[in-house]
Amino acid sequence: MKLRNRIHLYTSVLFIGLLILIHTAIYFAFSQMILKSELEQTTLEAERIMEALGQTEDSVPAADLLRAYVPINGMIRVVNPDGSQLTTVTAAEQENLFDQPFVFQQSEQREIVEYDGIPYSYVSVPVIWTNGEIVNLQITESLEPVADNLQVLRIVLIVVTVIATIPVLLSAGLLSNLLTKPISSMIETMREIRKSGHFKRIHLPEKSQNELYLLGETFNEMMDLLEKNYAKQEQFVSNASHELKTPLTIIESYASLLKRRGKKQPELFDESVDAIHSEAIRMKDLIQQLLLLAKHDEQWHVEMTQIPLTEFAEAAVRSFREGYKREVVIEADEEVIVKADKPKLKQLLFILLDNARKYSEAPIQVKIGTKQKKAVIEVIDRGMGIPASELPKVFDRFYRVDRARKRGGYGLGLSLAKELAEVMGAEVRIESTEGIGTNAQIWLPLQNSH
Ligand code: ADP
Numbered sequence: 001m002k003l004r005n006r007i008h009l010y011t012s013v014l015f016i017g018l019l020i021l022i023h024t025a026i027y028f029a030f031s032q033m034i035l036k037s038e039l040e041q042t043t044l045e046a047e048r049i050m051e052a053l054g055q056t057e058d059s060v061p062a063a064d065l066l067r068a069y070v071p072i073n074g075m076i077r078v079v080n081p082d083g084s085q086l087t088t089v090t091a092a093e094q095e096n097l098f099d100q101p102f103v104f105q106q107s108e109q110r111e112i113v114e115y116d117g118i119p120y121s122y123v124s125v126p127v128i129w130t131n132g133e134i135v136n137l138q139i140t141e142s143l144e145p146v147a148d149n150l151q152v153l154r155i156v157l158i159v160v161t162v163i164a165t166i167p168v169l170l171s172a173g174l175l176s177n178l179l180t181k182p183i184s185s186m187i188e189t190m191r192e193i194r195k196s197g198h199f200k201r202i203h204l205p206e207k208s209q210n211e212l213y214l215l216g217e218t219f220n221e222m223m224d225l226l227e228k229n230y231a232k233q234e235q236f237v238s239n240a241s242h243e244l245k246t247p248l249t250i251i252e253s254y255a256s257l258l259k260r261r262g263k264k265q266p267e268l269f270d271e272s273v274d275a276i277h278s279e280a281i282r283m284k285d286l287i288q289q290l291l292l293l294a295k296h297d298e299q300w301h302v303e304m305t306q307i308p309l310t311e312f313a314e315a316a317v318r319s320f321r322e323g324y325k326r327e328v329v330i331e332a333d334e335e336v337i338v339k340a341d342k343p344k345l346k347q348l349l350f351i352l353l354d355n356a357r358k359y360s361e362a363p364i365q366v367k368i369g370t371k372q373k374k375a376v377i378e379v380i381d382r383g384m385g386i387p388a389s390e391l392p393k394v395f396d397r398f399y400r401v402d403r404a405r406k407r408g409g410y411g412l413g414l415s416l417a418k419e420l421a422e423v424m425g426a427e428v429r430i431e432s433t434e435g436i437g438t439n440a441q442i443w444l445p446l447q448n449s450h
């Protein structure tokens with residue numbers, strides 16, 4: 001069953017059930033109350049007759065006295081202890097009561113009885129008769145008007161229940177619509193997205209704090225994110241294929257040159273093989289970087305250990321110095337111990353050092369210290385710097401400040417650095433002034449911080 005129909009059905013059944021329950025309770029409470037009060041009334045009458053009997057003088061026959069007291073819609077009967085009737089007086093319209101069976105009751109009785117479908121209040125009390133014998137004074141009084149009133153009440157309650165069902169059904173329908181409309185629209189949008197392959201948004205009328213609005217809003221935000229990621233992915237693939245095209249074209253042209261004239265001109269051979277070799281290395285580097293970037297966060301195997309930064313930086317810088325023959329100065333004011341993944345931190349530091357090397361000539365400075373309860377490694381160069389307008393983009397994949405600057409790589413270094421930092425819970429920040437230099441920083445959680 002659809003959610004909409006289910007909500008409609010459940011709320012309707014619940015409300016109607018509740019209505020029936022309340023009305024039944026009202027009916028029974030009211031009828032009990034009214035019947036009880038009728039019984040009390042009859043008992044009072046019996047007491048009044050008892051009193052009159054006690055005061056009467058022998059001159060007035062008891063039967064005559066009873067006639068004066070007979071209820072207009074009932075009967076008074078006096079029953080002997082042997083079960084025979086001493087006397088019976090009935091109202092004019094209640095003569096049929098005369099034939100109803102009767103017994104001698106040992107104690108006082110009060111109950112509602114039914115003769116021919118009509119309820120009667122019946123009270124039997126023991127009294128001392130004028131002859132000194134204990135007899136039963138039994139009063140039976142018709143409750144037909146009360147039964148009629150109860151019948152009217154029953155009809156009114158049934159009609160009210162039926163009439164109230166209509167707004168209940170309507171409002172349950174409205175409620176189920178209200179609840180399921182945004183969900184249906186979401187399903188519709190999702191189907192359209194699946195069919196067309198375009199990212200669409202749900203139309204949200206007014207801002208509100210209800211869960212359905214928030215659901216729609218979250219859906220739209222998710223769509224934004226998916227669309228952005230999809231565009232990024234597309235951009236990434238197109239950039240990657242573009243970057244791979246250049247070395248492949250160079251390799252292809254040198255290979256065909258070799259094919260055509262390699263045998264006749266041996267001097268071409270060395271040049272071509274060198275070019276093909278260096279392009280193949282560049283391609284390999286690029287593919288390695290691409291593979292690293294394509295990894296999802298959960299695929300990174302992170303192993304956090306305690307790292308004393310000065311010792312770590314000195315070891316990393318030593319191999320860098322040897323490899324590139326560049327001067328790197330380490331400055332550490334204090335011993336800082338961090339929690340990080342050692343190989344990843346090393347790779348990260350190398351990316352920053354490599355950039356400092358590529359874009360500057362002067363000695364590179366590596367500073368270790370703490371700021372704002374974090375450990376910070378700064379890689380400072382006095383090179384060409386990055387224009388302020390370009391700074392926010394340097395972390396984008398394949399972004400290079402000036403493509404004409406021949407020195408750089410593929411523009412993947414810093415985006416890789418950012419991802420490496422993120423998986424370790426660290427952060428990379430770049431401060432730079434064009435023409436003066438760049439300060440690239442790694443912010444790490446301190447060992448004792450939680
Ligand atoms: P690349 O491999 O091209 O260096 P990166 O992602 O590491 O790619 O850097 C992106 C761009 O930011 C580089 O192309 C370069 O123009 C600029 N850049 C990065 N580091 C520095 C630096 N230390 N000094 C000057 N420019 C830099």
